[in-house]
Amino acid sequence: MPELPEVETVRRGLQPAMEGAVIVRAETRRGDLRFPFQPDFSARLDGQTVVSLGRRAKYLQADLSSGDVLLMHLGMSGSFRVVSNAAVTTPGGFHHPRGDDRTHDHVLFHMSNGAMIVFNDPRRFGYMKVLARADMASDPLLKDIGPEPLGNEFDAAMLAGACAGKKTSLKAALLDQRVVAGLGNIYVCEALFRSRLSPRRLAATLSTKKNAPTDHAVRLVEAIHAVLHQAIAAGGSSLRDHRQTSGELGYFQHSFQVYDREGESCSTGGCAGIVKRFVQNGRSTFWCPKCQR
């Protein structure tokens, strides 16, 4: 499922149930997700207060009173839902994305406020890991992650610098979490479309020989900002089974301009182009060859 806007939507949904509450018990219902759980996974969570729930790239990050941090990644199909006392006792109080199938409920956080937070992940590409906060900077999962695209430090100069000398496509560069954190296939396609840049363009063309940002880099950063802000405001995109923690649908998928719109006419005013699809680095790229250069 999830790219930055979906993870951020999940974070906001979980925040009221998690922040300030104690994880009374972290219950794992199988031995692994993408990787085996650490042997002390539950022991390091049980009894800890969640001081704050943040996000880094596509990771949810729960800061615990012990000084540990719980990292949670949703993979392709991971989702959370919050089951409150009311929902537990009220028939139909929660509508599960796929009916009542609880086969893939893999982790349950029983919280001191009565909420139960359920992690469901059919494909099990998601994972969770507990680590000491002091070790975050050196952790393999995080150490090479690039800047947050909505953070102050991310601008045209930084993006151009990260792309300077790269002998790869702009599409591939933007999917590289070391260049910028949190973008995935959908939002890369959308940001490239909105900035009128070709996914095939050489990444290095975002910078000049002196490593300064070009106008293209400025446009691209603006497009990334715009599409992420709009998607977060819409509660993310609901493709297939993604829902918010409440069970509500996000609705940004209705605002896709190229993603999954092969064959439709380009939405740019005055452009008579048709949205095309091709495979790039093993992923579908959707774009308008007429106005993206």
Added chain:
DNA sequence: CCGCGGGCCTGAGAGC
């Protein structure tokens, strides 16, 4: 450093 193919998993949808 780069692209590519394959793998990890399950489920939805299309076509027959």
Added chain:
DNA sequence: TGCTCTCAGGCCCGCG
């Protein structure tokens, strides 16, 4: 109805 095939929002590895 049910089968088979393809594809999917992420990420990692090994190969050439």
